[in-house]
Amino acid sequence: MQENVTTVSSERCRIGYVTRVQSFSACHRLHSKALSDEENKRIFGKCNNPNGHGHNYNVEITVRGKIDPATGMVINITDLKEYIEMAIMEPLDHKNLDKDVPYFADVVSTTENVAVFIWDNLLKFLPPNSLYEVKIHETDKNIVAYRGE
Numbered sequence: 001m002q003e004n005v006t007t008v009s010s011e012r013c014r015i016g017y018v019t020r021v022q023s024f025s026a027c028h029r030l031h032s033k034a035l036s037d038e039e040n041k042r043i044f045g046k047c048n049n050p051n052g053h054g055h056n057y058n059v060e061i062t063v064r065g066k067i068d069p070a071t072g073m074v075i076n077i078t079d080l081k082e083y084i085e086m087a088i089m090e091p092l093d094h095k096n097l098d099k100d101v102p103y104f105a106d107v108v109s110t111t112e113n114v115a116v117f118i119w120d121n122l123l124k125f126l127p128p129n130s131l132y133e134v135k136i137h138e139t140d141k142n143i144v145a146y147r148g149e
């Protein structure tokens, strides 16, 4: 009887969450083509400064999945590092988000939209339905999370 309990317990599907943190630096300007210059100034204030401003963004990428009994891993972090390099670092690091990243030509480069951009890019590399959350610390005080909804 005890043997049975042990077997069932060891076969149980365990779900884990793996988070990798990545930093990148970029500059941007909050400006919407859908708004007038006056509205842009009123809504975005100092962040609408025509010459922009910079951030050291800290991104937390969380992957959810079954802890593989054979490997002990939800995802190999070595693989996740490569996906982050391709999905975040190559397109965004040391870039002017509005001028260097075509996605932001017509999309306001708020942290919400940067999170969506990163989410969509990571989906190209990660196993289906495994990306759980992209959380961005734009500053120590400004934090945005996106879960693909």
Ligand SMILES: Nc1nc2c(c(=O)[nH]1)N=C([C@H](O)[C@H](O)COP(=O)(O)OP(=O)(O)OP(=O)(O)O)CN2
Pocket (backbone or CB within 6 Å): 030, 047, 053, 109, 110, 111, 112, 138, 139, 140, 141, 142
């Ligand atoms: N919903 C959002 N609001 C704002 C965003 C954003 O991405 N989403 N971004 C900004 C600006 O980019 C700006 O850089 C943030 O500046 P600020 O709040 O001043 O930054 P700090 O928290 O570091 O500054 P404190 O002066 O210490 O408050 C604005 N809004």
Ligand SMILES: [Zn+2]
Pocket (backbone or CB within 6 Å): 028, 047, 053, 054, 055
């Ligand atoms: Zn900013």
